[in-house]
Amino acid sequence: MGVFDGMLGANESLFRNAVALDFDFVPKLVPYREGEQFHIAGCIKPLFSQRSGRNLLIHGPPGVGKSVASRHVLRELQEKADDIFPLYVNCWQKNTSFKVALELCEQLGYRLTHNKNTDDLLAVVMEKLNKGGAVLVLDEVDKLQDQDFLYVLLERLYRKVIVLISNYQEWGASLDERLRSRLALDVLQFRPYSAEETRGILRQRAELAFQPDVFPREALERVVAETVQRGDLRVGLHLLKEAGAAAEEKAARSVSLEHVETALQRLAQFAPRKSAELDEDEQAVLELVKGAPGSKIGDLYKRYQESGGEMAYKSFQRKVKKLEDGGYIDVQRTQGGAEGNTSILTHRGVKTLDQF
Ligand SMILES: Nc1ncnc2c1ncn2[C@@H]1O[C@H](COP(=O)(O)OP(=O)(O)OP(=O)(O)O)[C@@H](O)[C@H]1O
Numbered sequence: 074m075g076v077f078d079g080m081l082g083a084n085e086s087l088f089r090n091a092v093a094l095d096f097d098f099v100p101k102l103v104p105y106r107e108g109e110q111f112h113i114a115g116c117i118k119p120l121f122s123q124r125s126g127r128n129l130l131i132h133g134p135p136g137v138g139k140s141v142a143s144r145h146v147l148r149e150l151q152e153k154a155d156d157i158f159p160l161y162v163n164c165w166q167k168n169t170s171f172k173v174a175l176e177l178c179e180q181l182g183y184r185l186t187h188n189k190n191t192d193d194l195l196a197v198v199m200e201k202l203n204k205g206g207a208v209l210v211l212d213e214v215d216k217l218q219d220q221d222f223l224y225v226l227l228e229r230l231y232r233k234v235i236v237l238i239s240n241y242q243e244w245g246a247s248l249d250e251r252l253r254s255r256l257a258l259d260v261l262q263f264r265p266y267s268a269e270e271t272r273g274i275l276r277q278r279a280e281l282a283f284q285p286d287v288f289p290r291e292a293l294e295r296v297v298a299e300t301v302q303r304g305d306l307r308v309g310l311h312l313l314k315e316a317g318a319a320a321e322e323k324a325a326r327s328v329s330l331e332h333v334e335t336a337l338q339r340l341a342q343f344a345p346r347k348s349a350e351l352d353e354d355e356q357a358v359l360e361l362v363k364g365a366p367g368s369k370i371g372d373l374y375k376r377y378q379e380s381g382g383e384m385a386y387k388s389f390q391r392k393v394k395k396l397e398d399g400g401y402i403d404v405q406r407t408q409g410g411a412e413g414n415t416s417i418l419t420h421r422g423v424k425t426l427d428q429f
């Protein structure tokens with residue numbers, strides 16, 4: 074047998090469709106989120122009988138399927154209804170009224186946007202949308218720098234559903250009263266996946282992405298375990314892709330545990346994707362928790378003050394709550410005991426990843 078026999082040829086690949094591991098790939102099925110998708114569909118249903126629907130705030134920690142489930146519902150809607158426009162905007166990328174308005178024009182096929190201001194663009198959007206119904210999903214909605222366009226759309230669209238997605242439930246409460254009462258938001262929480270659900274999702278994506286029998290069970294189990302621990306599906310997708318790449322680098326015909334270990338080592342080099350979204354104070358609190366895991370909230374606040382921090386305790390607590398809701402830290406609440414009620418804070422490690 075020659076030294077190169079049994080090795081992967083130069084133009085062979087272990088992948089059959091690597092795109093299936095991309096973060097914004099929307100699979101044909103989004104398992105374990107059927108109930109949530111029905112909830113979203115229920116809000117949209119009145120549009121089918123010429124009425125307006127219910128607006129919805131979806132919240133939950135990173136990487137639990139909020140975006141993919143919502144986009145999947147929009148896709149089904151597109152196939153079902155000709156007179157309802159499905160629109161999806163990521164407000165991280167389009168974070169002002171002007172950028173959102175421009176994006177909506179683009180999605181509606183309107184190109185004469187040059188030299189038009191936000192109001193002009195919104196007028197175009199509304200003229201088009203009021204020919205039918207509209208479902209507008211605003212993902213990462215807490216990244217918006219202004220919400221002016223929302224007022225306009227809420228006032229002047231006839232049949233509509235606005236779906237807002239955020240990691241933070243209390244973002245809804247932080248809206249100003251006029252907007253809040255006009256939106257009258259229904260709320261839907263996405264919970265983290267169980268180990269079994271995580272396994273099911275990763276197996277499905279691996280089957281789509283790799284040639285048959287390339288990703289053996291024990292290698293997949295290692296990926297599942299790491300993903301469950303970190304609570305973010307993106308970790309698993311990234312490990313699948315990197316382990317496949319590591320196996321190809323070695324010209325192996327299948328992925329082994331060793332390749333998964335290589336992928337894990339590379340993973341350690343990535344910073345959490347979402348720290349960019351934390352403001353300076355939140356970042357400072359997170360650093361404090363990282364530096365002293367298992368501390369009581371009162372002790373951390375003391376340290377914070379000693380290091381020159383100026384936030385009041387109430388604000389400090391709010392930052393802690395935001396970090397908890399975003400999945401950055403775990404908060405264990407204890408009652409009674411020698412010191413009365415307190416909260417113990419622990420950092421949760423890397424939660425989400427940057428674009429690779
Ligand atoms: N039930 C599922 N079936 C298939 N893929 C899933 C499922 N849930 C999540 N994923 C995949 O996991 C990744 C993360 O999911 P998604 O982007 O929907 O997270 P998210 O809840 O919107 O997180 P974030 O708050 O960070 O935006 C995506 O690539 C998505 O396709």
Ligand SMILES: [Mg+2]
Nearest residue numbers: 139140141212
């Ligand atoms: Mg998302």
